[in-house]
Amino acid sequence: MNVFGEAFRAALASLDAHRLRSFLTTLGILIGTMAVIAVVSVLQGFSDSIREQFSDLGSNSLTLQAINDTQNFRTGRINTLSFDDIDTLRYKVAGVRDVAPIIALQIGTISWKTRNTAPQVVGTTEEAQSTLGVSTAQGRFLTASDDQSGRRVVVIGTEVRDELKMPKDPLGEFVLIGREWFKVVGVLEKRGEVLGFSQDNRAYIPFAVARSLTGTFEKPFMRVSFTTASVDEIAQVKERAMRAVRLSRKIPPGKDDDFEIQAADSFVKQFNQITATATAVLAGIVGISLLVGGIGIMNIMLVSVTERTREIGILKALGATRRDILTQFLLEAALLSLLGGLIGIVLGLLAGMGIAAMIPNFPPANVPVWVMLAAAGFSALVGVVFGIAPASKAASLDPIEALRYE
Numbered sequence: 239m240n241v242f243g244e245a246f247r248a249a250l251a252s253l254d255a256h257r258l259r260s261f262l263t264t265l266g267i268l269i270g271t272m273a274v275i276a277v278v279s280v281l282q283g284f285s286d287s288i289r290e291q292f293s294d295l296g297s298n299s300l301t302l303q304a305i306n307d308t309q310n311f312r313t314g315r316i317n318t319l320s321f322d323d324i325d326t327l328r329y330k331v332a333g334v335r336d337v338a339p340i341i342a343l344q345i346g347t348i349s350w351k352t353r354n355t356a357p358q359v360v361g362t363t364e365e366a367q368s369t370l371g372v373s374t375a376q377g378r379f380l381t382a383s384d385d386q387s388g389r390r391v392v393v394i395g396t397e398v399r400d401e402l403k404m405p406k407d408p409l410g411e412f413v414l415i416g417r418e419w420f421k422v423v424g425v426l427e428k429r430g431e432v433l434g435f436s437q438d439n440r441a442y443i444p445f446a447v448a449r450s451l452t453g454t455f456e457k458p459f460m461r462v463s464f465t466t467a468s469v470d471e472i473a474q475v476k477e478r479a480m481r482a483v484r485l486s487r488k489i490p491p492g493k494d495d496d497f498e499i500q501a502a503d504s505f506v507k508q509f510n511q512i513t514a515t516a517t518a519v520l521a522g523i524v525g526i527s528l529l530v531g532g533i534g535i536m537n538i539m540l541v542s543v544t545e546r547t548r549e550i551g552i553l554k555a556l557g558a559t560r561r562d563i564l565t566q567f568l569l570e571a572a573l574l575s576l577l578g579g580l581i582g583i584v585l586g587l588l589a590g591m592g593i594a595a596m597i598p599n600f601p602p603a604n605v606p607v608w609v610m611l612a613a614a615g616f617s618a619l620v621g622v623v624f625g626i627a628p629a630s631k632a633a634s635l636d637p638i639e640a641l642r643y644e
Contacts (some may be wrong), residue, residue: 415538
């Protein structure tokens with residue numbers, strides 16, 4: 239331990255004696271580490287935000303929707319779901335718990351007194367509380383009796399209430415949706431944004447009422463959100479639902495589906511794959527930067543060995559072993575690289591926070607502790623790997639020849 243401590247002290251003294259050269263030598267490691275920490279912090283913060291925002295939907299939620307391409311829209315042959323599809327999910331697929339049909343209306347504006355706003359108006363049923371993960375902060379959500387009786391009631395988001403300058407407790411107030419008056423019976427809990435889209439700028443009305451407002455009472459353009467009784471059975475339920483809906487829609491064997499069923503967390507999984515790919519590409523680019531930095535450290539350390547040839551000869555003459563010399567120069571290379579890594583981590587964190595702060599409504603940057611530890615450890619490892627050749631050269635010097643070196 240005494241030998242190691244002395245080698246550590248000598249390495250620090252050497253770096254301190256050539257501060258500018260040490261800083262310039264470690265610049266490649268610094269820039270590479272800073273780049274990876276900055277990008278990882280931004281991606282990780284964004285990824286954490288996405289997972290948090292989608293977590294409310296629940297991992298046992300799925301969505302059934304019809305598939306339409308540009309050809310469908312160009313020819314006017316829009317592919318839609320039928321109410322038989324809804325009944326199939328509700329009554330013929332084992333493991334399905336709640337089923338909520340959903341219609342997104344193109345109403346335009348909602349008015350209250352002299353003020354207007356343009357939220358997303360959604361027609362659905364009471365099961366949407368479970369399938370969409372929504373809940374009310376005031377009043378109640380839609381009920382089965384609202385849908386059965388065609389009652390003109392609405393549950394609004396907090397942003398709708400604030401945009402219309404309604405009272406903090408707007409229950410009982412009437413708003414104009416399209417050409418119909420609706421009574422406010424509930425206010426949704428605040429949910430924030432997902433990918434820049436507000437989840438609070440929405441209004442929910444009974445599904446039957448939405449169908450009448452669209453003018454397509456028999457075949458509305460809708461999707462169906464449903465949940466499974468168990469999270470563990472989501473894959474099996476999805477497979478059973480695919481087979482049952484194919485039968486419901488009379489799709490012959492061998493023909494492609496004209497519908498799709500997606501899990502609520504499918505987007506999060508896709509996003510995680512994208513961020514993982516981006517991180518891998520970044521790692522390759524940063525690897526080149528670290529390689530260049532490592533070569534720079536090796537070159538400077540070789541120069542240092544040449545400059546300190548007489549010093550090495552004196553150390554060997556005083557009894558220093560080959561192992562002592564090797565340890566000292568390896569420590570010096572590792573410290574040089576680690577110094578760049580630590581500075582790069584700090585600058586990367588600051589850069590990540592600055593980038594996140596400059597982008598409007600962007601989640602704060604976040605870096606897991608293990609990433610910072612791995613970055614610091616990898617930086618030191620680069621120094622050790624590229625310091626082996628100079629250290630080995632120093633340790634192999636003949637003490638007599640080293641003392642005669644001018």
